[in-house]
Amino acid sequence: MTAFTVGGSTRSTRSTTASGAPKNRHKKDVLRIVLAVWCVIVLIFLFVPICLVVLHSFNRGGSFSIWSGHTSTKWWGTLFDADKAWSAALTIIVFTVVGSLLPPIVRKTTGWQRTFISRWFGPFAFLLGVVVVALNTDWYRNVFKDKNLGDALRNSFFAAIGATIVAVVLGGLSGVALARRPGFWTKPFMLMVFLILVTPEIMDAIALAGWMQRFSFGLFKSSTGGIDGGIFRLWVGESLYASAVVTLIVRARLAGIDETLEEAASDLGATPGRAFRQITLPLISSALVAGGLLSFTICLDNTIIAEQIATAGSTTFPTYLISQLRSTVKPFVGSAAVVLFIVTIGALAFVATVLKRSGDSSSQIAATLGGG
């Protein structure tokens, strides 16, 4: 599992290798071309189904998988309340664009400049736009005309985001503990983590479903601020596997670095909390981001556990889709998948921007995402 950790340290020497060894150039190029062609073929293989999803979301017929021979946007109209959806999208775009353009304009016109503000204004404006729209649309519920599928999409996000946060916090802490405070507990704990990884999901699902009824009170039952109580169940169910993965990633990241830095901080009088914040956290941040992204995709796709423990109010997109599969998948499920895709990519771009602004080089970002 050490493979997850990524460092930028080897990068600097790379460029010399690529251009080096001119003797072998001709031979090398053949191999390179063969590999490039292969890579392209694999990428096409990876993208064909996605293109088909997009295409078939514009299917005029009544079924997702059967192409009627005609395109139509009627299924998009079935999914979205067009006016509200467009205004929501426009609001977010306007906020982001204005937020990104304002600092340079202000700097040019008035000469006033604060690095911190100009760096973070764009991402902040984007977040603000997201929140403003959320407050105007009952947390995006009103954007959808088909409330069933709309709710499923929303629930998927709420569940995945929550479960990811749980997984990153738990996994981060225990990863640090495993790397820095090994002891008698390490082996049983690792065994537990390993068992979580190998337990078939259906067993987790049934076990949790039976167990959860003991928790059908308070947080797990009532709706809290636009989020159904069943979502909290999903946070629990989806975070298990994800947190195990984050634990391993963080542990692996720290395994390569000894504790001298933290000790030095401690010697210089830093409190444990401060040492953690200022030394350990930056060290593991790339592992946390990679683990977080991986968790997010795992949680977003969680089908079997979600299906068992979800309540009526917390059906997620995969659960919805799997129940559609029992009869006929309608083309607007394709539209929903496209939306899910776009929003996820948007979130990804946001994370990348934040990372970039906080100083990571672009190759490090790629590597971080690569770890996920």
Added chain:
Amino acid sequence: MTASVVPPKRGRLRAPKFLLAGPSIIWYVLFFVAPIAFIVYYSFGTKDSSKLVPVDMSSPGFHNYSEAFSSTFFTTFKATLRVAVTATLLTVVIGFPVAYFLAFKVQERWRAILLALVIVPSFTSFLIRTVAWRIPLAPNGTLSKWLQDWGVIGGPISLLETRTAVQIAIVYNYLGFMILPLYVALDRIEPVLREASKDLGAGRVSTFMRVTLPLAGPGIAAGVLLTFIPMCGDYVTATVLGGAKGNMIGALIDSEFKGAQNWPLGSAIAVLMILAVLVMLAIGAIVVVGGQWLLRRMRRVDLSDGAPA
């Protein structure tokens, strides 16, 4: 800052040995160990569908395990294993050249884009991508008609509801999870090592076999873990595309729990499955360790013979 100040601070830093892991321990005990323990406990009971939890624990025993050791279990497990092992091998074979290309053969500015392209598909719902495979594979589909019109194939494509379809989709779904760890592992290899190997006169094949591949070992192991284990439990892909041929062990457990309401038997099968996967991983580990040992032996012989010409 004298030395005498240090020990108490250090003591404070080190005091709670596993405090940081505390939240995880509580979380796992509450939501993993306890519920799973109940299920394992149920595996010793008998079915009683009149109860809300349809298990009668009055006469516990191992009868479910002897029942689980049936031909049904073995047939299904064999089918699952075949799909999972084949798919894991295929993802390595397909994914390794891609990872190799990304790590060594591509310019820096392209690398990030290509990496992103490899990752991006896994941000769409895997279920809808699996369903999407029904489109090109359908006998009455557009692709099938084109291929027939062009005379590439004689009859319609007949891949839907077959094991081949399941195999394609599983390889597809898990390819990204193999490429990324492989890439990361290859990327960590210091170019100096490969250069040194070449300077010492090793050919490209030799360098690959003796330097690159062994160093990529951890990445391959991580990739196998990340793909093989979920593949063993995945039955959704198989249900969507495999029809009767997509009978996986996960589906068997699911049908015992939900279809037959036989929680004890379902639990017993699940426990057996976990054990079987662990055994498979152990076998895999032994093979790898044994292989490394052999490799090391061979290498030692080479060196003692002196440098090749």
Added chain:
Amino acid sequence: MSSSQEPVRILAPSSLRETLSRRALLQVGAGSVGLAALLAACGSDKKSSSGTTATTTANGGSTPTTTASSSAPATSGSTASSTAASTGASTAGTTGGVSGYSEVVNKSSGTLAMYTWGDYNDPSIVGDLAQTDLGVTMKVDYYTSNEDLITKLSTANGSSGYDVVVPTGPYIPQMIQKGLLEKFDKDKLPNLSNVDKLYLGQDWDPGNDYSVCKDWGSTGWMWDSSKVKADIKTWNDFIAAATGEASGNVSVLDTGANVLGMYCWANGIDWNTEKKEDLDAAEKFLVDTFASHIKAFDSYPSTKIAEGAYTLSMAWNGDARQAYSRIADAGGNPDDWKWALGAPNTELWMDNYCIAAGSPNPDAAHAWINWLLTPEISIKDLQYHGYNSGMKGMESLIATLAPDLTLGNMIFFSDDQVKTMRTQKITSAQDRIADIYNKIKAKAGG
């Protein structure tokens, strides 16, 4: 492929098209109003004499039926009108001029969550229309088997969040016994009187205290006559074709009971047999001989039939009916596909609306079920799912409300056909059947 260019609603192969001319139907409809009123009066008499439900006098559909609330009318043996106790009762739309039916529509509010079978209601009935007519926002999730439903409800133990569930008849007693269902408040279900008495007071719930018929249907098969030449008339023919011409391209329903049923019906054995030798013989045949010919276990084969995945499929009548429009959608030729009802014997199943225990919004659940029991909504739904919804005076209702209904012979069955249909019972053989079924699946997948 020439017909694929026509965008007209070719829902049926010409041999099966049964669309009646509008004018003829209007005449029938006008004539049937009186008949329906007569039938309705007749029906309510009979029902009240059986003392099971509250009855509502027929008010011609357009007159409000709300009267002072009366307490516990369920046991009163009189024909006195007793109507909706809840406030805000109004009448359903007056279109179609159906008379002799109770048309109470109770307004409600909030969210209503239903857990049901796949694609089992007209999208507008669980969407817009429920919003406008009842003020209720619907949420619908699907399950594939009654056991799925029971597992979900029993693991949640009242916290599942579902209001309305739709189990099949024989499963209702164990659900009642486990406390998974809530008793009806019949004051809120005045439209129960619209249900044909044939479908009330079934074995599993004699008083209709927990359940009311949603619809019922049967099992048969569809085959592509361009690929499978045999004329498949009986279950024996089905088995012969499945193991012969159609081998490897057969789908069967994804329930153990139906696969066992196929064998039993073909061999003249009681479907609900508990005899060991019968089950042994069934296992031997199904696992050793039949399993390897199966392509898929699929309870809703219509979409995949259109994709071209099967040439012979065991199917429920409503899903088979939908297959015709899907085949046309996919550019196939619906005329190639033939449908037959199982013979000599076949299944009769009835799905029922029930209210789940711990239902968060029982008021809306009652209002919604009651609304579904108005003729207009019931027939609208029927046109979508293609199963008989069990309204009394069905023929005249169809003539008035759904004159364009296609493939009626796949929805409604003659008395002779109904006589051959058998209802499933939950017996001690349940575990054995599940075991056989798993073996079939393992064999088919190996």
